[in-house]
Amino acid sequence: MPNAALKGQQKPAEERTPILAVENLHTWFEVRRMGFLKAGDVRALDGVTFELYEGEALSIVGESGCGKSTLAKTILGLHHPTKGKIYFQGTDVTQLDKEQTKQYRAKVGYIQQDPYGALPPFMTVERILREPMLINGITDKDEQKRRIRQVLEEVKLAPIEDFLPKFPHMLSGGQQQRLVIARAMILEPKLLVADEPVSMLDASVRVEILQLLRKIQYDHNLAIIYITHDLSTVRYFSERIFSMYGAKIIEKASTKALLKNPLHPYTKALFEATSDPDAENLKTFKEVPAGEPPSLMNPPSGCRFHPRCSKMIPGLCDREIPPEFQVTDDQFAACWLYRES
């Protein structure tokens, strides 16, 4: 298990420098009626704050539509935030000009969910890997070859010469995702954003790809944001886990603490819903909250989870938005249940 190898390296939080700091980030999408009348906003991100340290792997979990992907894309600069700041190595990247944005984007790698869709079907492997370099001014042929060789070796697409002239459709799903990782790594980024990198892959190659990502992360001291709805994979991966619900982060915790004892009722429910190949499951009853994810256009007042929450405190949860309470050293929850701590 790669996790075991990492534990020795981990430094206390205060000694490490944050590579990415997100402050009160809002990304709203305007909805129009009849093409010009404003009908409201979809609040895909509604006040997200966190810090990510150099060489740290962070998982963000949550159900579909909770804003995980919007968070990833806003950090990548693919969506422009409505409000809030993103500091990357100390500079606010929401205020950059065109050239600076380009330089910023070169330092952040992006791994997508659907590897086949993420690769242009009309380009060869070599071309796909060369494109980011051409765009970012690495024109020296020898340097290009060196980097292509290096990243392909890193993602274990060998023999390299066999792969270079191939088109994406000639590769298997796992190979495609390795190529996507190779492309994300070719500009030697400091931060990788992986948006559900294994959810479209066969179960048999998932762990392989995750271990590969983990290995690359150690080798390059990379920071990784790993976004997933699949809780069974996070344990292989990260130091910290954030749980998202209704466009907000509702729980921040170290992996160990969260897996042992999830605090927020939603996180608990999320873990309950994880399918483990355990015969005992047949006899136990799992409590899964009823109802549907909240509308992000008209989010519920107070805690966004309160309409589905079994531990709802009337008069509080449905009125006041819960702030973040620190429950233990490495566990924070935005839930009124922990208001005492």
Place this chain on the structure above:
Amino acid sequence: MTRLANLFRELRSYPSAVAGVSVIVIMVIIAIYAMVTIPYSEAVRLWRGGDNVWLETPRNARPAWINNFRREKLPESIIMKTTEDPSLKTVMDLGGGLATSDMLFEFDYYYDAFPSEISMFFTAQFKSARPNVSIKWVTPDGREIRLTDLTVRQSESYRISQDSAVSRRLGGVLPEKGLFADPNDPSKVNKGTYQVVVEGLVFEEGSTLDGSLIVYGQVHGLAGTDHRRRDIMVALLWGTPVALAFGLLAAVGSSLTTMTLAAAAVWFGGWIDYAIRRINEIVMILPLLPILIMVGLFYSRSIWAILGVVILLSIFGSGILTYRSMFLQVKQSGYIEAARAYGASNARIIFRYMVPKVIPVLIPQFVAQVPNYVFLEATLAVLGLGDPVLPTWGKLLNDAYTSGALFNGHYYWVLEPAFLLVVTGLGFAMLGFALDRIFNPRLRGL
């Protein structure tokens, strides 16, 4: 490269594609051949040069191969020149600068029809005294018919067919008929060996006299000639590169621009998308042909000006909406998002990521579009708006139409360019349909 090879392998399984490709390849070979053997300036000179260029070809002659399908053989032109065959000429010095320069043109005539014209051309070199010739016609049965006496300038032409004195002497029939007619049955040709005897006399030391006899036939070459003696082959040959270039450039120009515009509209969205769609709606209802006629009348009839206008007007149309809908889908692809994430510029995304994705759809449409533009060029030429200098298929049709080719029975004049137009259209259409099936597998069952 392997994709291209695969494409060709797949094309081979469609007979229509093979036929279409062969037609196109042949057209391209003809076009290259025409441009190599007849350079542009030469083609323009041949087509625009007037009667001096085409002295030796008959007027409105049919193609020569027509004789293979006829019992009564039509005559081909007989050309005899003393400059090329000095044995036709006998020079005898009489002393004191005086010399005879006799010429004897002897030819066999076994055709079943009369020639279309007879002419003689003389060239002479002298200082002040012009040479003299007297010309005599000898029929196979030995009759001698005096034609004329001439004093020859440096260049002299004697058109026997237009000599009314000869016509009178033959009893009022046209000379080209009367001179060849059977004395017993004037409607038949008297077959045999004819002679034209020229008795020439030069009056100066060093003065020379040369002559030529041309009996114009009724058939000429592979394609025949038009009302100005021009070999139609020149226009058929040169029409090929013009038609191909016009068709391909118009198709490439308009479809690539259409696609780029559609991609830009989708990529930038907002008011750019709005503006492109509104402009498209306006231009879509503009009638192409009347605008082209106006451009031809008031601005320029140059084929390149017309090409420019055709491309400009064809950019807009339903195509832009079709591509737009495809690009809306492409815009959502993960690889476009990835390209943005690694910093690709707008132009790069449009040209390197969006357009290549749709090009496979474009190719069959584009190939099938080529004949439309070839026909459009011909249509304009038929309407009298063809390029003023270049010989093209459409101009042939226009010439044929204005000089009443069909009314006069000169079918070949209309059928030859029409055949080439149809074959070209067919070639591209067959290839286009086959490509459509290859690129759109759903059509394969049909």
